[in-house]
Amino acid sequence: MARIDEVPRRRADARRNEEALLDAAAAAFVATGVEVPVRDIAARAGVGVGTVYRHFPTRADLVVAVYRHQVEACADAGPTHLAEVASPYEALVRWVDGFVDFLVTKHGLAGALRGDGSRFDALHGYFLERLVPVCDELLAAAAAAGEIRDDLSGYELMRGVGGLCAGAEDDERYDARRLVGVLVAGLRARPPGSPRR
């Protein structure tokens, strides 16, 4: 009962370094993007690269740790929207908006949603695991209300949105939000070959 720590106690410098690393990484991601070299993050935190890797087995784990809060907030927002607005489709639209905000705010984060390389496996996994169920729920609600087609999975929609947002910053000819808007508008159309009502 008096157990303060379930986890075996860690040395003070270890906790201090982990904190410093999270701060340094957050700052580096803002300044340079998620692709910033591990060495730079280590330098910002005033530690060696070895220390980075002891605390975070791979750079993707570090990214996950930095953005965990915002991903959780995004996950929680789904049910909230559903409860607040009458139209499930409207709730979906709002949720996707928030998700896009998150993606385009952080340079290069959207690229991680693509499973192409193996460079961001942990990140990819965490994102999907946490957010796909939320997206599924919104889609199912809107489909049940007859507002959208029902043959798209949350995974597909999220992958799609991620793809549309990837590399969207620093390109003034391309407005990711507008394209996502078009995609979401397209959900209302019936799939080709489906019975007409």
Add this chain to the structure above:
Amino acid sequence: MARIDEVPRRRADARRNEEALLDAAAAAFVATGVEVPVRDIAARAGVGVGTVYRHFPTRADLVVAVYRHQVEACADAGPTHLAEVASPYEALVRWVDGFVDFLVTKHGLAGALRGDGSRFDALHGYFLERLVPVCDELLAAAAAAGEIRDDLSGYELMRGVGGLCAGAEDDERYDARRLVGVLVAGLRARPPGSPRR
């Protein structure tokens, strides 16, 4: 008048090597994807890496050379579709279908449409330069016919389609074609806040 070659004549082995490189690269792209290491291509062709770089200043140039024919065919298909079907929107749909076929057939090619990294500048540039005007023409025709919204550029649509297709192979949970279908269906919706008819 009797000039066979405008370009200064090149040595026989040079021409032979360039040919071998194009063949080797094409084979390697099919087997491994466009991200295949330059060293592998050189080995397949039985030449040194130096030779690769003398013929193609950067790996992106090699990719462009390999796919030039298909890009040209895709560019030509735009006007053809417009001439063949009555509805410009239908022509656009067909053209996008063909473009998607091209992208998903070649592993990783779609990723090059994203301007994110600088790794594929030449490729990116060539693709856009050649195909964006075609896409613009199709969009303009469909917009003029009142079939779609008129606030999207060819560049945006192509970037969007590229994003939706990136990393789509080897993921059975994700159907790039279906997502592109949703996006194109979304074009028919009016932009938010536009006058109702």
Add this chain to the structure above:
DNA sequence: ACCGTAGCGGAACGCGGTTCCGCTTGGCCA
């Protein structure tokens, strides 16, 4: 056959992620 140079091969470089290992030092115990 001879020679100048276009062209070649592959070692070497820079960069980024990750691993490894000898040294430092925090924290417990006497």
Add this chain to the structure above:
DNA sequence: TGGCCAAGCGGAACCGCGTTCCGCTACGGT
């Protein structure tokens, strides 16, 4: 308070990749 020892640290080292460089080879005109 001093001493011990492993948790933890730093950064050199390694690997893979794109690209560059340079000494040698051999093509092809004379």
